Amino acid sequence: MIESRETLQRAFERAFAGLRQGREASVPQLAPRDVGTITNVSNGIATVAGLPGVGFEELLLFPRGVSGIAFNIDDDEVGVVLLGEHWQVNAGDDVERTGRVMDVAVGDELLGRVVDPLGRPLDGGAPLDARERLPIERPAAAIMDRDPVTVPLQTGIKVIDALIPIGRGQRELILGDRQTGKTAIAIDTILNQRGKDVLCVYCAIGQRASVIAKAVAMLQQKGAMDYTVVVVAEGNDPPGLAYIAPYAATSIAEHFMERGRDVLIVYDDLTHHARAYRELSLLLRRPPGREAFPGDIFYIHSRLLERATHLRAELGGGSLTALPVIETEAQNISAYIPTNLISITDGQIYLSPVLFQLGVLPAVDVGMSVSRVGGKAQRAPYRAVAGDLKLAYAQFEELETFARFGARLDEANRKTIAHGRRIRACLQQPEFAPVAVPEQIALLLALTAGLFDDVPLERMTPAEMAVREAAAEIPPDVARRLDEADALSAADRAAIVDIARQALTGIPRAADRPGSSTEPGKVAGEKA
Numbered sequence: 001m002i003e004s005r006e007t008l009q010r011a012f013e014r015a016f017a018g019l020r021q022g023r024e025a026s027v028p029q030l031a032p033r034d035v036g037t038i039t040n041v042s043n044g045i046a047t048v049a050g051l052p053g054v055g056f057e058e059l060l061l062f063p064r065g066v067s068g069i070a071f072n073i074d075d076d077e078v079g080v081v082l083l084g085e086h087w088q089v090n091a092g093d094d095v096e097r098t099g100r101v102m103d104v105a106v107g108d109e110l111l112g113r114v115v116d117p118l119g120r121p122l123d124g125g126a127p128l129d130a131r132e133r134l135p136i137e138r139p140a141a142a143i144m145d146r147d148p149v150t151v152p153l154q155t156g157i158k159v160i161d162a163l164i165p166i167g168r169g170q171r172e173l174i175l176g177d178r179q180t181g182k183t184a185i186a187i188d189t190i191l192n193q194r195g196k197d198v199l200c201v202y203c204a205i206g207q208r209a210s211v212i213a214k215a216v217a218m219l220q221q222k223g224a225m226d227y228t229v230v231v232v233a234e235g236n237d238p239p240g241l242a243y244i245a246p247y248a249a250t251s252i253a254e255h256f257m258e259r260g261r262d263v264l265i266v267y268d269d270l271t272h273h274a275r276a277y278r279e280l281s282l283l284l285r286r287p288p289g290r291e292a293f294p295g296d297i298f299y300i301h302s303r304l305l306e307r308a309t310h311l312r313a314e315l316g317g318g319s320l321t322a323l324p325v326i327e328t329e330a331q332n333i334s335a336y337i338p339t340n341l342i343s344i345t346d347g348q349i350y351l352s353p354v355l356f357q358l359g360v361l362p363a364v365d366v367g368m369s370v371s372r373v374g375g376k377a378q379r380a381p382y383r384a385v386a387g388d389l390k391l392a393y394a395q396f397e398e399l400e401t402f403a404r405f406g407a408r409l410d411e412a413n414r415k416t417i418a419h420g421r422r423i424r425a426c427l428q429q430p431e432f433a434p435v436a437v438p439e440q441i442a443l444l445l446a447l448t449a450g451l452f453d454d455v456p457l458e459r460m461t462p463a464e465m466a467v468r469e470a471a472a473e474i475p476p477d478v479a480r481r482l483d484e485a486d487a488l489s490a491a492d493r494a495a496i497v498d499i500a501r502q503a504l505t506g507i508p509r510a511a512d513r514p515g516s517s518t519e520p521g522k523v524a525g526e527k528a
C-alpha cells in the first residue's frame, strides 16, 4: 500500500516537473497590436473607436488592403480619411495602427512612370521596387538653407520668358477660367526642359482620365517622359487620395532636389485639391468658413508651396520650381482660393478668356501677370528688351480700347498701335511648340528695333519664321554670350539685328492698311 503510494507520488512529481520545465522553456511571444473597430463609414471617411494612442496623420490599415490617415483625434474616436477602395470596408471591421506616417516610394525608378499618390503604377507597367521611401509631409527647407533664385527656368513660351520670367526655385501661379490653356502652358514648360537637365513631376489632381491620358500621350510623343514622373489622382478617386496627391508628388520631387538636381513640379490643379479638402473637412464635421472652405485651407496650400525652393550650394544647390494651377470662375481672381494662392506664390500668369476667344494664344494677360523674383534670374539679353516691350505693349492695349470706339488717332498713336499689334502677333505661338533661346532673342531684338512694323499683319507668321530660322546664323561666340550673365554689347545686338534684317528682306512690305486700326478683331482673328 505504502509502496504504491510512493510510486504514485513519484509519478506525480515527475509529471509536475515535466510541466514546470515545459512552462519555463516556453517564452510567450507577445507582440502588441493596437486594433480598433470601425463604427461608421461614409464617403471616404471612417470613424474608428478603440485606438486611444493613435497619432495625428498616422497611417492606419484596414481590411482588404485599404489604408487611411488619422485626421480627427478625439477622446474616444478617430476620424480617418480613407485612401483606397473605401467601399470595401464595413462598420465592425478591425483597424490596425502602424506607428508611422504615410510615405511614398521615391527615386530614379519613378522617371517615365505614371503612378497614383500611393506609388501604385497606373501605366500597366511592373510594380515599383524603389528602395527608398519618404514621408509625404515633410518640413520645408529652413531659411538659412535657401539661396536666392538666380538661374532662369526657360518655358519656351515667348511671352512668359520675355515678360513674366520664371527662375529655378520660384513658385509661379497659373490661373484662369476653365479652358483657357492653363494645362497647355504647364505641359509646354515640361516639353521645353528636354536636354536642359531639369527633372519634372506632373501632378494631376481631380481631372478627367481622358484629359490626363492626352497629356501623358503628348509627353511620351515628345520624348519628355524620360525625365518626367506623372502622379495622378483622378476625378473619381476618393477625396483622400486627391488630398495627399500634391504632397506625395512633392516628396518625389524633393528626393531629386536633395541630390542636387533642378526639378519642376506642376500641380494641375489646386482648385480640385481645395475642393477635396473641403469635402473631407465637411464630412469630418469641421466648421466651414469662407466659401464653405475649412479655416486651415491657407495653411494647407502654403505648407505645400513652401517646399519649393533653391537650396544653398553646401546642400547640393538643387532647386524645386512649382507651377500651381488654379481655375477661376467668371474671371473672379478675388475669390478665396485664388487670392490665397496669389499671396502664397511669387507671381502669377493670368490667362484671359477674352483673349482666348479672340484667338490670342497663349491667352496670357500681360497686364495682370507678374513675376516677383524671376526678373533677377532672367537672361540679360531679355532684360535689355523686356522693359521697352512691356511699356510699348501696355500703351498699345490702352490705345486699342480707344480705337475700338472709332476715335480718330494721330500719327504717333497709329504707330504705337501698329507696333503693339506686331508685338502681340510675335508673342503668339501654338501649343507644344517651345521656342529656343537664340530664336526668342533674335525675335525680340528685331521687334524692339521696329523691323516688323512695316510687315503686313497677315505676313507676320512667315516673317517670324524667317527670323527664327536666321537665328541659326548667329555667330557661335555671340550665341555663347546669350547664356551669360552680362548684357549684350552694342556690337552683338547690332549683329543679331542685322541677321534679322537680312532674313526679312524676302518678306513683302506694305503700309498698315487704312482703317485697320479701328478693327480690333482683325489682329485677333489671325493666328500668328
Ligand SMILES: Nc1ncnc2c1ncn2[C@@H]1O[C@H](COP(=O)(O)OP(=O)(O)OP(=O)(O)O)[C@@H](O)[C@H]1O
Residues within 6 Å of the ligand: 176, 177, 178, 179, 180, 181, 182, 183, 184, 185, 327, 361, 362, 429, 430, 431
Ligand atoms: N497656345 C495654344 N494654341 C492653340 N491652342 C491652344 C493653345 N493653348 C491651349 N490651346 C487649346 O485650348 C484648349 C484648352 O486648353 P487647356 O486644356 O490647356 O486649358 P485648361 O485651362 O487647362 O482647361 P481646363 O480648365 O479644362 O483644365 C485645348 O483644346 C488646347 O488645345
Ligand SMILES: [Mg+2]
Residues within 6 Å of the ligand: 182, 183, 184, 268
Ligand atoms: Mg487643364
